[in-house]
Amino acid sequence: MQTRTLGKNGPAVSALGLGCMGMSWAYGATAADADEAIATIHHALDRGLNVLDTADVYGPHTNEELVGKAIRGRREQAFIATKFGIVPHPTDPAQRVANGRPDYVRSSCDASLKRLGIDTIDLYYQHRVDINVPIEDTVGAMAELVAAGKVRHLGLSEASGATLERACKVHPIAALQSEFSLWTRDPQGNGMLDACRRLGVSLVAYSPLGRGFLTGAIRSPDDFDAGDYRRGSPRFVGDNFSRNLQLVEQVRSLAADKGCSPAQLALAWVLAQGEEVIAIPGTKQRSRLDENLGALDVRLGAAELKALDAMFPPDAAAGERYAGAMMHMVNV
Ligand SMILES: NC(=O)c1ccc[n+]([C@@H]2O[C@H](COP(=O)([O-])OP(=O)(O)OC[C@H]3O[C@@H](n4cnc5c(N)ncnc54)[C@H](OP(=O)(O)O)[C@@H]3O)[C@@H](O)[C@H]2O)c1
Numbered sequence: 001m002q003t004r005t006l007g008k009n010g011p012a013v014s015a016l017g018l019g020c021m022g023m024s025w026a027y028g029a030t031a032a033d034a035d036e037a038i039a040t041i042h043h044a045l046d047r048g049l050n051v052l053d054t055a056d057v058y059g060p061h062t063n064e065e066l067v068g069k070a071i072r073g074r075r076e077q078a079f080i081a082t083k084f085g086i087v088p089h090p091t092d093p094a095q096r097v098a099n100g101r102p103d104y105v106r107s108s109c110d111a112s113l114k115r116l117g118i119d120t121i122d123l124y125y126q127h128r129v130d131i132n133v134p135i136e137d138t139v140g141a142m143a144e145l146v147a148a149g150k151v152r153h154l155g156l157s158e159a160s161g162a163t164l165e166r167a168c169k170v171h172p173i174a175a176l177q178s179e180f181s182l183w184t185r186d187p188q189g190n191g192m193l194d195a196c197r198r199l200g201v202s203l204v205a206y207s208p209l210g211r212g213f214l215t216g217a218i219r220s221p222d223d224f225d226a227g228d229y230r231r232g233s234p235r236f237v238g239d240n241f242s243r244n245l246q247l248v249e250q251v252r253s254l255a256a257d258k259g260c261s262p263a264q265l266a267l268a269w270v271l272a273q274g275e276e277v278i279a280i281p282g283t284k285q286r287s288r289l290d291e292n293l294g295a296l297d298v299r300l301g302a303a304e305l306k307a308l309d310a311m312f313p314p315d316a317a318a319g320e321r322y323a324g325a326m327m328h329m330v331n332v
Contacts, residue, residue: 001048002296004278006123007174008200010153013079015271016293017051018044019206019282024063027212028225029284034066037284041070044289045077053177053206053280055083055127056112057096064115072117080116081123081175081204083157084108085130085138086329095325100130102141109145125155125177128329135159135166143171155204158330161195168199179330180205180277182214182266182308183235183247183317188273190331196276208270208279209292211236213244215263216252234319243318250311260298263288267295269308 003012023029023037041052054067064082071078084105089095105126112121124145126138145151153174156167167173176196180187180203187193187203196203209215211230218224221231221241230236235244248262255265263281270279281292300308320327 001050004202004275006153006202006278007172010174010202011079013051013278014049015278016049016267016296017053017079017081017204017278017280018049018289019280020052020054020063020067021058022282023284024066025058026229027282028228030225033284036286037066038070040284040286040289041067042074043286045071045074047289047293049289049293050077050079051081051278051280052078053081053204053282054116055086055125056108056115057083057086057127061111061115064112068116068118075118079122080118081125081155082112082116082121083125083127083155083177084112085127096329098128098130098329100126100133100135100138102133102137105138105141105145109150113150120149121151123153123155123175124151125157125175126159127157129156129159129163129332131332135163136170139167139170139173146171157206158332160331161191163332164192164195164199164201168201173199173201175202175204175278177204177206177280179207179321180270180273180279181208181210182251182269182312183210183244184321185312185314186321186331189314192331193274193276197274201276203274203277205270205277205279207282209263209266209281214248214251214266215261216248216255219245232323233321234323235317235321237319240319247311247316254304254307254311258298258304260294261291263292264295264298265300265308267292268298268300269305271295272300272305 155175157177
């Protein structure tokens, strides 16, 4: 398994991790998928992939329980990353807000440890920055978890370069998790990737397959189950869907020329953006995991990277990557 160093001096972790969110949440997951999801986690560990990415909000809570069940008896093979800090709005539970209060950091960690059935979380992220709590206070509480042996490494998700810099002054931050893919190139344009390089922080690319779209497998909004989150996500609705489909056709064509799948091309592009980048594509199916791991063997030359950059300028995708209030919670 190809590995990359987590943070400045952290452990070597698999260059591709496994995003576990869709096994329980967001993408139309059903209870019937759980067996294959657990088999997929086992298969990942068998193949030497160790980074398993979850969060307390996925489900909520059921995804951590599922990951916990899957790693029972195999704890040492897994590198468990989970997150805290996205909570229901107190008066409108359909909306989400960030909570970075120190007491909440502590109680969330204990609850995640219990659901995962482990003594120590390998990488603990603040899922979204809470603008009402100084980052120093939140990271200070996270640092206490490291001192207490409950957490090994700290991370932030969707924090700006400036916030990351402040956080690093309190405690080393090993990873910044952000959406990063051919159609979401924000970390390159907003200084996040540069800040990671300067501060010795890994950039963990989530939704590297564009929530499945860049694989070419999604041909129509009708492909989504009734409860699928993407039905209401700006890039997947109306005209945006059709316009974005044209982009995907170009990925399919380049992938065909290269002799790989569109998913492999999309992942190879992410990994080619720098040695500090780790990608965590999500799948609940073993066959797709194998396909995605094949991206590790796809080498993109300068001309191919240039062609992909030309196909996907920063504003190429039609539609924002999040709707409404969730968009305001990123990069703060
Ligand atoms: N920090 C954050 O705020 C944040 C936000 C979103 C996600 N994440 C994390 O990042 C992980 C990955 O992101 P993501 O799941 O949103 O998006 P993604 O990895 O870009 O795409 C996942 C989707 O692609 C499909 N897929 C995967 N491999 C495929 C292949 N080879 N061919 C066709 N379809 C394929 C999956 O379906 P199947 O499962 O059916 O294969 C799933 O619907 C999540 O699981 C989660 O852990 C973090």
